[in-house]
Amino acid sequence: MNAPNRYELYVLDEGEAPVEVNEDTKIPNAATIKILKQDHTLGNMLRGQLLSMPQVLFAGYKVPHPLHPHFLLKIQTDGTSPPDVVLSEACNQLIGTLSSLESQFKREFSFKEVDGGAGAGGAAGGAFATSDDPYGTGTSTSGAGAWGNNRDDYLDF
Amino acid sequence: MNTDPILRIREYQRDRVNFVLENVDLAFANSLRRVMMADLPTVAIDLVEIEANTTVLPDEFIAHRLGMIPLVSTNCDVAMRYTRDCNCLENCAFCSIILSLHVTCNDSVTMDVTSHHLELQPHPDQGIEEAGEEQVKRVESFGSPIGKNEAGVDPILICKIRKGQELKLRCIAKKGIAKEHAKWSPCSAVAFEYDPHNKLRHTSYWFETDEKAEWPLGENAREEEPTREDEPFDFNAKPNKFYFDVETDGSLGAQEVVMKGIAELQKKLASLVWALRKVRSGENDMDMPSGGDQPSGDQATAASNGGWGSGSDSAGWGNPTSGGGGGSTGAWGGGASPSRSGGWGSNPGAGNPGIWSSSSPAAGGWGSPSAQANGWNV
Ligand SMILES: [Zn+2]
Numbered sequence: 001m002n003a004p005n006r007y008e009l010y011v012l013d014e015g016e017a018p019v020e021v022n023e024d025t026k027i028p029n030a031a032t033i034k035i036l037k038q039d040h041t042l043g044n045m046l047r048g049q050l051l052s053m054p055q056v057l058f059a060g061y062k063v064p065h066p067l068h069p070h071f072l073l074k075i076q077t078d079g080t081s082p083p084d085v086v087l088s089e090a091c092n093q094l095i096g097t098l099s100s101l102e103s104q105f106k107r108e109f110s111f112k113e114v115d116g117g118a119g120a121g122g123a124a125g126g127a128f129a130t131s132d133d134p135y136g137t138g139t140s141t142s143g144a145g146a147w148g149n150n151r152d153d154y155l156d157f
Numbered sequence: 158m159n160t161d162p163i164l165r166i167r168e169y170q171r172d173r174v175n176f177v178l179e180n181v182d183l184a185f186a187n188s189l190r191r192v193m194m195a196d197l198p199t200v201a202i203d204l205v206e207i208e209a210n211t212t213v214l215p216d217e218f219i220a221h222r223l224g225m226i227p228l229v230s231t232n233c234d235v236a237m238r239y240t241r242d243c244n245c246l247e248n249c250a251f252c253s254i255i256l257s258l259h260v261t262c263n264d265s266v267t268m269d270v271t272s273h274h275l276e277l278q279p280h281p282d283q284g285i286e287e288a289g290e291e292q293v294k295r296v297e298s299f300g301s302p303i304g305k306n307e308a309g310v311d312p313i314l315i316c317k318i319r320k321g322q323e324l325k326l327r328c329i330a331k332k333g334i335a336k337e338h339a340k341w342s343p344c345s346a347v348a349f350e351y352d353p354h355n356k357l358r359h360t361s362y363w364f365e366t367d368e369k370a371e372w373p374l375g376e377n378a379r380e381e382e383p384t385r386e387d388e389p390f391d392f393n394a395k396p397n398k399f400y401f402d403v404e405t406d407g408s409l410g411a412q413e414v415v416m417k418g419i420a421e422l423q424k425k426l427a428s429l430v431w432a433l434r435k436v437r438s439g440e441n442d443m444d445m446p447s448g449g450d451q452p453s454g455d456q457a458t459a460a461s462n463g464g465w466g467s468g469s470d471s472a473g474w475g476n477p478t479s480g481g482g483g484g485s486t487g488a489w490g491g492g493a494s495p496s497r498s499g500g501w502g503s504n505p506g507a508g509n510p511g512i513w514s515s516s517s518p519a520a521g522g523w524g525s526p527s528a529q530a531n532g533w534n535v
Contacts, residue, residue, distance in 0.1 A: 006337040007241060018432040035429065041191040042425050048184030088433050091426040097162060097181070098426075102419045104164040108176075109412050112169040 254300035271312035
């Protein structure tokens with residue numbers, strides 16, 4: 001009855017800051033960044049990207065407790081730019097990689113549809129053998145355009 | 158490292174896609190897998206009002222089974238609101254789908270009550286307010302059980318009834334994600350494999366007499382060169398090629414799952430960039446402890462709670478190529494910190510003896526004197 005709502009694990013409270021940057025006092029060019037309401041999905045990916053950047057001396061992340069919905073990301077740079085700036089840069093690089101992947105998926109999916117791959121695959125899929133819209137569920141009114149159009153809304157700031 | 162990923166779709170069907178992803182690191186591939194399974198919204202039955210149930214199954218049992226039935230959720234991210242974001246009190250046409258079911262058995266043979274008996278009902282509020290932008294984006298069958306009105310599709314069994322038994326109920330389906338309950342996951346399975354020959358030794362195989370005979374190679378092994386007998390172990394090698402097989406439950410198509418998964422990851426990253434920018438410009442520094450006046454003691458204790466995850470439970474997240482750790486016997490060494498039990502899993506200064514481990518936070522804590530003495534390039 002008094003259990004907290006499950007969505008509080010992944011939705012920010014009203015007015016809650018999504019990120020806190022704590023500069024390290026004893027280590028130069030280092031910061032511990034607390035990212036709220038996010039988990040390994042974001043944490044591990046960022047850590048991996050940061051380690052590939054030449055200006056990063058150290059990057060690691062941890063989820064301090066599985067019931068606390070945040071992770072900590074610790075970054076030390078070589079001093080050419082501060083940790084939070086390097087983190088932004090890492091995010092932007094990942095967004096670029098994902099965009100490249102996205103366009104490749106778009107191309108590959110359109111090839112497969114031309115081949116009739118999706119339609120022919122109905123034998124194993126069974127449940128979706130009759131229609132041939134790309135999402136395979138029901139009669140899509142707007143088709144690929146639907147997500148294609150709103151896709152960039154959140155990137156537009 | 159900034160080379161583009163390489164993608165090849167091996168097989169594509171409506172509800173499944175099999176692809177090979179190359180030139181990305183394990184963390185990236187794993188994040189894509191995680192986001193497709195747990196972060197994409199779908200519609201699922203969440204509340205059930207039971208009017209009559211004289212079947213052999215108790216109410217809760219049936220309510221649970223109803224929740225697991227995949228409902229058509231195409232474009233759910235834009236076609237529906239979460240009730241928590243809605244301005245209604247309990248449910249409304251914007252954030253809820255109503256389904257009803259009424260079956261009685263009058264025959265002397267056992268009868269199946271299935272997902273095909275669920276009927277989509279217009280929400281009672283429908284028409285009071287004009288249809289919002291959400292409803293316009295819905296497909297015709299949005300919210301109905303998958304495969305309904307499609308020829309040759311087997312329905313999902315809810316329960317069996319005999320003569321004289323009745324089941325009458327009303328369901329309210331809501332939008333949600335799998336982090337709240339697995340019934341909202343669009344994926345029934347996501348297969349994920351790398352290094353089929355186990356060249357990287359991220360796993361070890363249990364066997365009785367003959368490892369090779371007892372662990373036959375899978376399909377994906379054909380994509381990579383097998384290990385030669387005389388091949389030395391390359392301890393610097395990192396996984397680079399990942400085999401995915403995304404299978405959905407039909408609520409979303411395989412293509413939508415992949416594309417929305419990528420978009421969701423970008424959204425997470427973009428919001429972080431946005432938040433960091435706000436922090437930089439000091440917009441929300443009211444609850445932002447500014448660095449510099451914080452004692453580091455709390456951080457040292459935090460370190461004892463558990464190691465910094467190295468992400469995947471396979472080891473080998475070291476980054477020996479960057480080699481920037483000050484070239485010393487400094488802290489943060491990955492060597493002494495097995496990635497599961499703790500310790501910073503990354504290792505910029507390769508080959509350090511590594512005093513950083515979760516067992517000695519005081520000695521090896523962040524910014525502790527010993528850490529500095531151990532060669533942080535201050
Ligand atoms: Zn509502």
